[in-house]
Amino acid sequence: MDPVTEPDATVVKSDEEWRAQLTPAEYQVLRRAGTERPFVGEYxxxxxxxxxxxxxxxxxxxxxxxxxxxxxxxxxxxTPLAGSAVIERTDYSMGMKRVEVVCATCKSHLGHVFEGEGYSTPTDLRYCINSISLRLEEKPLS
Structure with missing residues (x-):
């Protein structure tokens, strides 16, 4: 898995605008690449x-x-949605090589992606995403 070259964000806001829009916890994860505690997220x-x-x-x-x-x-x-919904970038912030996942539209931090862990999924990838980075729109999928 190779991180892709990043396109420019299409939603660009100042730090002050992000702080006004997001709760402090959302801001910490989405804009400062924080991580919510495990097993507490709504999703x-x-x-x-x-x-x-x-x-x-x-x-x-x-x-x-x-x-x-x-x-x-x-x-x-x-897997994420087809196309360029997310960007994957190399992350050494925890003293090891990981692959960070960010929203391609606004460059907000979502989580990390891991491969080769042995899950019986079609891609052998695990996009480990913070619940606080997401919003679920309930609808039947076809």
Whole structure:
């Protein structure tokens, strides 16, 4: 898995605008690449059908039919929506190489993606995403 070259964000706001729009907890995760505590997020165990969007800008990111139970403490998906919904970038912030996942539309931090963990999913990827980065629009999927 190779991180892709980043396109420019299409939603651009000042730090003050993001702080005014987001709660302090949302701001910490989405704009400062924080992480919510495991097993406390509103979507960790959700099985509701629908589309998960970026809480900061509303861009559609993941579908519920790609969500799976990884038991890691955060919502897990095996693939984002087709196209360029997310950007993957190398992250060394914890003293190890990881791949950060950000919203392609507003460059907000969503979580990280891991591969080769042995889950029985079609991609062998786990997009480990903070619930607080997402908003679920309930709707039947075709």
């Amino acid at each position: 960790t165990d959700t099985k509701t059908a629908g589309v998960y969007s970026c809480r900061a800008c509303g861009a559609e990111l993941f579908r519920s039919d790609t969500k799976f139970e990884s038991h890691c403490g955060w919502p897990s998906f095996y």
